[in-house]
Amino acid sequence: MSHDFDVIVAGAGIAGLTAALTTARLGRKTMVLSGDVLGGQLMSIEKVDGYPGFPEGVPGYDLCPIAQEQAMNAGAEFSQTNIESLNADGDGWKVTTGEGDMTARAIIIATGAALKHLNVPGEEKFTGKGVSHCATCDGPLLRNKVAAVIGGGDSALQEALTLAQFAAKTIVINKAPELTGQQAYRQLVEENAKIEVRNGSTVQEILGDAAVSSLRVLNGGAASDVEVNGVFVYIGLQPEAAFLDGHLSRDSTGAVPTDGAMRTSLKGICAAGMVRVGAAGRAAASAGDGTAAAISVDRYLADGVWPV
Ligand SMILES: Cc1cc2nc3c(=O)[nH]c(=O)nc-3n(C[C@H](O)[C@H](O)[C@H](O)COP(=O)(O)OP(=O)(O)OC[C@H]3O[C@@H](n4cnc5c(N)ncnc54)[C@H](O)[C@@H]3O)c2cc1C
Structure with a gap:
């Protein structure tokens, strides 16, 4: 045939x-x-x-x-x-x-x-308005602003390092008690003064008006709002x-x-x-x-x- x-x-x-x-x-x-x-x-x-x-x-x-x-x-x-x-x-x-x-x-x-989604309120609404899966594409829009990376594996750490080239501050929000990415990335992240890591933290909601303005984060049973301008999701x-x-x-x-x-x-x-x-x-x-x-x-x- x-x-x-x-x-x-x-x-x-x-x-x-x-x-x-x-x-x-x-x-x-x-x-x-x-x-x-x-x-x-x-x-x-x-x-x-x-x-x-x-x-x-x-x-x-x-x-x-x-x-x-x-x-x-x-x-x-x-x-x-x-x-x-x-x-x-x-x-x-x-x-x-x-x-x-x-x-x-x-x-x-x-x-x-x-790439998996977080499936939290606000994620869909703000996709393209601050929620992204591409640090290389959207990082330059965050010059002098605050970026959040969700995840603690290789992809998350690599992209946090990319974002730190642009953003004033990059916050890594990691559900696990420790970062799980490879040692070389963990070391670069830990040595980078523009990157802050928050382990044991989960995102409950993405908040904003026309675009993302903050994240509601749960840590140790307590919820707090963290001001951010961009959210980059790398959770698997x-x-x-x-x-x-x-x-x-x-x-x-x-x-x-x-x-x-x-x-x-x-x-x-x-x-x-x-x-x-x-x-x-x-x-x-x-x-x-x-x-x-x-x-x-x-x-x-x-x-x-x-x-x-
Ligand atoms: C943030 C990040 C950083 C990374 N950094 C590194 C790194 O530094 N070094 C490294 O070695 N790896 C890295 N990786 C992993 C690497 O990107 C992947 O292992 C690799 O790209 C996977 O290639 P793939 O061809 O299997 O799949 P993909 O790259 O996912 O390609 C899938 C293809 O299938 C197409 N497709 C999907 N559905 C359909 C359909 N129904 N019909 C037809 N086509 C379809 C898509 O359009 C795409 O062309 C990274 C990954 C991420 C997310």
Whole structure:
């Protein structure tokens, strides 16, 4: 049975871009559905640390367009649309997208994970009016003002360091009794006179009029209002794979189970990057997953064997 493509890659973060450049280099007709953000999470990160080849770090918004160009030069096609559903179609899969249906023998799911919301009053109302998920984008608007970062892991600490370049003061509001990010970030945060850490604190409400003006914070049973002009939320990630419902069971977090070669239990379907169970949460790991998924798909296209 003939299909529109050998491989459809859903997602164009570093996992999807790397998968696509690999399948295209292997001569497989490849379509990438980029979703809303071509480049994914890295596009809003000023300094991606720990990515091989860049000892000083690299801006994500520089890295991803290079990877996309590499994939396109190898022959991958791109469509800025979402995968909405997929269904078996002969020896392959039919994918329904915002731009219509398309078919492929194999699919690589690299739809990543979205930053979780706080789900407190005011969050939705003030999104875009002080509530943000992107310190690099919105930090410059907070010159001489006060920023709050919610969370205490790597992402929260990295973004607090970015915000401290702009804001007069950055307050890290962390639910846990201690910061959980890696030691290098914790040290930089602790040494930065413009950053204050409040552990054991939870945000109850985001307050303001036309824009954010304060946060109601609970600490040790006592609530107090903290004046801030911007709120940046980094409290974890939610895998993006609801379109698999009815086809593939996912774990309690919504992540997709795979074997070590990124194969799911559905013939011809791999998952790579932050969307899969056990993702390491770093850009190089997502890129590696993308490569492994591409190799698995290439082998499957050659021999039709799917050993899960
Ligand atoms: C604040 C922050 C700082 C970080 N800093 C670092 C760092 O310094 N070093 C490091 O190694 N890692 C860092 N990370 C982690 C890194 O960003 C991720 O590990 C990596 O970007 C994940 O890549 P991914 O391709 O798996 O997913 P994502 O980057 O989430 O990409 C997902 C892609 O899927 C697309 N998509 C979503 N839904 C659909 C759909 N239905 N159909 C089609 N496409 C869809 C999106 O548009 C996007 O293109 C950081 C993360 C955050 C949040």
